[in-house]
Amino acid sequence: QQQVKQSPQSLIVQKGGISIINCAYENTAFDYFPWYQQFPGKGPALLIAIRPDVSEKKEGRFTISFNKSAKQFSLHIMDSQPGDSATYFCAASVGSGTYKYIFGTGTRLKVLA
């Protein structure tokens, strides 16, 4: 019940295309859903996050869609660029408390020029 399942494991998208990464959770107590971006040799960086009181949050080319009834949330990267090539992690927690933070296994995104 504590798992966050992330798919796909890897993704190849053409420049200008839409990248979609999905996550599913089971614990209905989760109420904070962030996405992290990690470049090779770097630590993860918080990209965007959503709480379950909204169904969508957009920041620039990045959008989180949240479906509370299905217990799923997804990251959409519009107009994907080669510079977006990185590993993306979803996560879930109760509040934003560290000790209950569960991460997905990551999606390696490659955007072709």
Add this chain to the structure above:
Amino acid sequence: KAGVTQTPRYLIKTRGQQVTLSCSPISGHRSVSWYQQTPGQGLQFLFEYFSETQRNKGNFPGRFSGRQFSNSRSEMNVSTLELGDSALYLCASSPLAGRTDTQYFGPGTRLTVL
């Protein structure tokens, strides 16, 4: 403002040895959290320190321990290393305790256990 720094960046040890990793948080940040990142398990929370006190701990054996100094710098120690301890160890700092939304990660220490 300088980011989170971790030393060393790479480390090779043999089974049975112990290792100490260091993390210097962003200036003014008093919370330091440690994570283990492996291809199979992904990112897993180890523990969080705030004002020299361990606030939270993940599900790792007692071989993994840490401490925080008065200047907020933190060290993580792993004793009796096992092959499965090979991983990227990340630390993250935050100005607030228990707040991942204000957390910044360092580049990590890549530990290889032979």
